[in-house]
Amino acid sequence: MSNYKINTKCVQSGYTPGNGQPRQIPIIQSTTFKYATSEDMGKLFDLEASGYFYTRLQNPTNDMVAAKICDMEGGTAAMLTSSGQAANFYAVFNIANCGDHVVASSTIYGGTYNLFHVTMRKMGIDFTFVSPDCSREELDAAFRPNTKAVFGETIANPALTVLDIEKFAAAAHAHGVPLIVDNTFATPVNCRPFEWGCDIVTHSTTKYMDGHGAGVGGCIVDSGRFDWMAYADRFPGLTTPDDSYHGITYAEKFGQGGAFITKCTAQLMRDFGSIQSPQNAFLLNLGLESLHVRMPRHCENGLAVAEFLKNHPKISFVTYPGLEGDKYYELARKYMPNGTCGVVSFGFQGGRTAAEAFMKHLKLAAIETHVADARTCCLHPASATHRQMNDQELAAAGITPDLVRLSCGIEDAGDLIADIAQALEQI
Ligand SMILES: *Cc1c(COP(=O)(O)O)cnc(C)c1O
Numbered sequence: 011m012s013n014y015k016i017n018t019k020c021v022q023s024g025y026t027p028g029n030g031q032p033r034q035i036p037i038i039q040s041t042t043f044k045y046a047t048s049e050d051m052g053k054l055f056d057l058e059a060s061g062y063f064y065t066r067l068q069n070p071t072n073d074m075v076a077a078k079i080c081d082m083e084g085g086t087a088a089m090l091t092s093s094g095q096a097a098n099f100y101a102v103f104n105i106a107n108c109g110d111h112v113v114a115s116s117t118i119y120g121g122t123y124n125l126f127h128v129t130m131r132k133m134g135i136d137f138t139f140v141s142p143d144c145s146r147e148e149l150d151a152a153f154r155p156n157t158k159a160v161f162g163e164t165i166a167n168p169a170l171t172v173l174d175i176e177k178f179a180a181a182a183h184a185h186g187v188p189l190i191v192d193n194t195f196a197t198p199v200n201c202r203p204f205e206w207g208c209d210i211v212t213h214s215t216t217k218y219m220d221g222h223g224a225g226v227g228g229c230i231v232d233s234g235r236f237d238w239m240a241y242a243d244r245f246p247g248l249t250t251p252d253d254s255y256h257g258i259t260y261a262e263k264f265g266q267g268g269a270f271i272t273k274c275t276a277q278l279m280r281d282f283g284s285i286q287s288p289q290n291a292f293l294l295n296l297g298l299e300s301l302h303v304r305m306p307r308h309c310e311n312g313l314a315v316a317e318f319l320k321n322h323p324k325i326s327f328v329t330y331p332g333l334e335g336d337k338y339y340e341l342a343r344k345y346m347p348n349g350t351c352g353v354v355s356f357g358f359q360g361g362r363t364a365a366e367a368f369m370k371h372l373k374l375a376a377i378e379t380h381v382a383d384a385r386t387c388c389l390h391p392a393s394a395t396h397r398q399m400n401d402q403e404l405a406a407a408g409i410t411p412d413l414v415r416l417s418c419g420i421e422d423a424g425d426l427i428a429d430i431a432q433a434l435e436q437i
Pocket residue numbers: 093094095096098119121122163166167192194195213214215216217226227228
């Protein structure tokens with residue numbers, strides 16, 4: 011990890027060209043890599059030498075971008091995935107298998123909730139969902155002997171709850187398991203969960219990191235701080251020989267800093283193949299180069315819009331963790347003193363009908379299944395991303411039928427507010 015500030019890491023980490031080499035990271039658009047002898051290649055397959063042989067496992071462009079995100083988060087190892095969904099699936103499945111159990115915050119992103127609650131249950135992994143506001147006692151009660159991880163989101167999408175990372179990390183560590191935090195909304199510019207005790211960070215890079223709606227992607231970063239060997243019986247995948255990889259014991263061969271990501275690459279990426287294309291990794295890197303410049307503007311615009319909506323007679327509630335008086339304001343101040351994100355949620359006196367009418371009248375903010383983009387966009391979760399949930403599940407996820415999620419872009423705040431004001435006038 012370099013000692014530079016986050017602003018410098020966004021621009022320069024991950025790639026330092028040598029004499030006469032390209033200034034921008036090269037796109038290695040190649041599925042495969044050439045070797046002189048079969049012995050040379052054999053060493054790579056045995057993980058005896060490091061090098062590239064097939065892009066499904068690793069690609070130099072992807073690795074440069076992963077190294078940048080790793081440095082931004084303050085981790086020891088990282089890998090890119092084809093999407094945020096793949097990142098969260100891999101991060102959990104790397105340590106929790108059939109017969110295991112995971113504790114997760116109930117307010118997580120709808121896609122992640124579905125992945126855990128439906129698809130991963132089919133794989134024999136059980137989940138207990140707890141409120142992010144639960145007491146330490148309630149949190150402790152959720153653990154079982156077969157619990158392998160705790161999962162939450164720094165700022166939940168779209169509920170905008172703020173995770174008390176220290177509380178969740180303390181509980182996870184007391185039960186001998188790592189805390190995995192999806193840091194998509196805060197980004198390492200506004201919060202670095204490792205500094206608060208989190209062990210593994212995931213990202214949907216599709217959001218602020220890309221920032222321009224150009225490429226779907228994900229990332230997993232390891233803090234290198236979780237001692238797998240101290241709980242060897244609980245994590246046999248990391249602490250006993252992998253027969254599918256020539257009897258390697260990851261925690262021994264790659265140490266605490268490298269075991270998690272090496273296993274995730276050698277087993278899960280090999281078998282599931284959710285690799286990011288090098289072309290998309292290049293685009294992601296362009297986004298990262300300006301992330302530290304864009305995030306403050308997203309936050310500024312989010313706060314301005316939240317303050318405008320707060321006192322509007324047609325609005326029933328505003329949720330924005332950066333807004334004074336918000337339920338999560340104090341937690342946000344603690345974990346994200348420089349700002350939270352650009353996403354604001356709010357509801358209407360006129361209920362669901364008013365929410366839908368309002369969205370139709372917006373001109374600058376486009377209706378999209380997207381968030382955290384340079385261009386302002388909005389979504390009605392109850393009829394889109396969270397459509398499959400019943401009212402009870404919606405409530406547990408912190409979503410009401412009239413909730414609109416507005417993702418403030420980096421346009422002029424006055425223009426955004428004027429657009430919202432004219433749409434409100436028409437309902
Ligand atoms: C969008 C999102 C995901 C899923 O990421 P994709 O890149 O769309 O697969 C996961 N977590 C959070 C918090 C998200 O906002």
